[in-house]
Amino acid sequence: MKVLVIGIGLIGGSFARDLRRVSAGAEILGRDRDKSHLDSALELGLIDREATDADLESADVVLVTIPVNSLAAELPSILDRVGEETLVFDSGSTKSLICKAVSDHPKRRNFLACHPIAGTEFTGPQAAISGLFEGKTNIICEVEQTAFGIQERALDLFRKLGMRIRYMNPVAHDQHIAYVSHLSHISSFMLGKTVIEKEKNERDIFDLAGSGFESTVRLAKSSPAMWTPIFEQNRENVLETLDEYIANLQGFRDLMRQGNFEGVFDEMQQTNRIKEILRGIPTPKT
Amino acid sequence: MKVLVIGIGLIGGSFARDLRRVSAGAEILGRDRDKSHLDSALELGLIDREATDADLESADVVLVTIPVNSLAAELPSILDRVGEETLVFDSGSTKSLICKAVSDHPKRRNFLACHPIAGTEFTGPQAAISGLFEGKTNIICEVEQTAFGIQERALDLFRKLGMRIRYMNPVAHDQHIAYVSHLSHISSFMLGKTVIEKEKNERDIFDLAGSGFESTVRLAKSSPAMWTPIFEQNRENVLETLDEYIANLQGFRDLMRQGNFEGVFDEMQQTNRIKEILRGIPTPKT
Numbered sequence: 001m002k003v004l005v006i007g008i009g010l011i012g013g014s015f016a017r018d019l020r021r022v023s024a025g026a027e028i029l030g031r032d033r034d035k036s037h038l039d040s041a042l043e044l045g046l047i048d049r050e051a052t053d054a055d056l057e058s059a060d061v062v063l064v065t066i067p068v069n070s071l072a073a074e075l076p077s078i079l080d081r082v083g084e085e086t087l088v089f090d091s092g093s094t095k096s097l098i099c100k101a102v103s104d105h106p107k108r109r110n111f112l113a114c115h116p117i118a119g120t121e122f123t124g125p126q127a128a129i130s131g132l133f134e135g136k137t138n139i140i141c142e143v144e145q146t147a148f149g150i151q152e153r154a155l156d157l158f159r160k161l162g163m164r165i166r167y168m169n170p171v172a173h174d175q176h177i178a179y180v181s182h183l184s185h186i187s188s189f190m191l192g193k194t195v196i197e198k199e200k201n202e203r204d205i206f207d208l209a210g211s212g213f214e215s216t217v218r219l220a221k222s223s224p225a226m227w228t229p230i231f232e233q234n235r236e237n238v239l240e241t242l243d244e245y246i247a248n249l250q251g252f253r254d255l256m257r258q259g260n261f262e263g264v265f266d267e268m269q270q271t272n273r274i275k276e277i278l279r280g281i282p283t284p285k286t
Numbered sequence: 287m288k289v290l291v292i293g294i295g296l297i298g299g300s301f302a303r304d305l306r307r308v309s310a311g312a313e314i315l316g317r318d319r320d321k322s323h324l325d326s327a328l329e330l331g332l333i334d335r336e337a338t339d340a341d342l343e344s345a346d347v348v349l350v351t352i353p354v355n356s357l358a359a360e361l362p363s364i365l366d367r368v369g370e371e372t373l374v375f376d377s378g379s380t381k382s383l384i385c386k387a388v389s390d391h392p393k394r395r396n397f398l399a400c401h402p403i404a405g406t407e408f409t410g411p412q413a414a415i416s417g418l419f420e421g422k423t424n425i426i427c428e429v430e431q432t433a434f435g436i437q438e439r440a441l442d443l444f445r446k447l448g449m450r451i452r453y454m455n456p457v458a459h460d461q462h463i464a465y466v467s468h469l470s471h472i473s474s475f476m477l478g479k480t481v482i483e484k485e486k487n488e489r490d491i492f493d494l495a496g497s498g499f500e501s502t503v504r505l506a507k508s509s510p511a512m513w514t515p516i517f518e519q520n521r522e523n524v525l526e527t528l529d530e531y532i533a534n535l536q537g538f539r540d541l542m543r544q545g546n547f548e549g550v551f552d553e554m555q556q557t558n559r560i561k562e563i564l565r566g567i568p569t570p571k572t
């Protein structure tokens with residue numbers, strides 16, 4: 001099996017690590033705009049060599065895991081070059097525009113639109129983790145647009161990686177994911193900003209901050225190059241979540257201003273049931 | 287050594303666990319308004335028996351770890367009853383009002399105002415963890431108000447638990463902690479609220495949410511009974527942080543609305559240095 005990973009960062013690298021484990025003898029090739037990522041991936045043994053254009057045509061599987069703006073721009077020309085039976089899948093955090101970018105492509109049947117809910121706040125091949133996908137959800141969009149045989153091969157691969165599959169349409173994906181992922185990143189970035197602005201003396205942050213702060217601000221370490229195009233592509237949905245989040249914060253502030261601490265208590269108590277909701281989410285790898 | 291823990295929850299229970307380890311033969315007594323906490327603490331072997339009023343006078347060490355409203359109300363009468371050489375310390379997340387509540391107390395010298403930056407989002411004696419305080423910061427306020435010999439015994443104890451000490455005045459403590467702890471809790475609670483409101487079908491949250499969401503919303507599992515009085519006592523500082531946080535979120539939203547994604551990128555990149563700042567914070571125990 002010849003596998004090509006376009007974008008050999010955290011996701012691509014982790015995929016390569018697991019593939020070596022579950023598919024002995026697979027030839028894993030990589031491509032990355034960032035030469036240092038490619039070099040690291042080679043050094044770490046994630047890939048066997050750099051991929052050439054010719055490899056695209058003969059690849060059995062192509063994972064395209066690059067920022068969503070590049071994905072929308074480059075996916076059509078990647079599909080142009082792959083073979084008739086090549087499985088191409090992505091891992092983009094937005095799905096509507098990605099699906100739209102290839103909707104009329106003659107090789108649309110080769111593409112499976114995926115969003116594995118897996119990752120950390122780190123980037124690059126050095127951040128690749130074994131078992132990253134184990135027990136995680138892989139959201140597949142517009143599955144009916146992919147050739148049946150190619151779907152089957154993809155599902156077999158995802159099963160070997162230990163992933164749970166969930167099918168959604170791209171519009172619903174982008175709406176829901178704005179709430180449970182994109183908004184979290186903004187809340188975390190702006191929390192980090194607020195604290196950094198105030199605490200010019202960083203030593204104070206370091207000494208007083210505990211694991212609670214670390215947890216809420218963890219996503220503020222994420223890559224702006226990856227996240228800016230996500231927010232751009234999912235702008236309308238993200239703006240909606242942000243409006244609601246700001247309104248809720250204003251509501252909480254107003255209760256505090258009014259000295260209505262029964263109201264403050266109620267707000268928190270009603271949200272406490274997040275405990276039950278979260279019980280099933282796999283905890284972060286460390 | 288006779289040690290009395292008033293409020294035998296996560297903090298009190300974890301303290302008892304470690305005390306058994308570092309101070310063999312210590313008699314550990316507990317008291318709690320919640321009978322079920324007391325029963326659990328006995329069952330778990332955290333305490334040897336329930337404390338009586340008479341035990342207060344003969345105790346060497348009294349840890350008072352109850353919600354900060356009860357702390358401000360009850361600390362004076364606890365001090366009334368302790369012996370001349372008893373060390374009394376607290377673990378409250380606010381310090382100004384606590385210090386004020388005992389500032390004129392004849393036994394002020396017996397009290398050491400503490401805030402160990404340790405804990406999890408869970409509560410109760412079942413949530414007690416061994417080694418919770420290892421490597422964590424303990425903020426001590428108004429150290430000069432505590433008798434020297436009593437200070438020394440406290441520091442010896444904290445050293446045995448592996449804590450780092452930092453001295454601050456209560457006003458500065460309350461200001462800084464509003465940024466690096468109290469605000470995080472509100473941002474997390476309101477994030478949880480926003481998502482729960484939208485995602486009436488909880489199954490969707492569960493399937494799409496990843497470790498990033500889990501991390502940012504973790505603190506929304508915290509106890510409203512513990513946090514409401516913290517927000518009440520630190521109201522002015524918390525309101526200030528909340529205003530700044532809301533303004534930063536509005537700024538981010540405006541950039542997105544204007545389609546200024548260079549600006550969005552810059553906002554995130556400037557906050558990325560939180561990576562370096564956080565490097566020294568101990569990661570949460572799981």
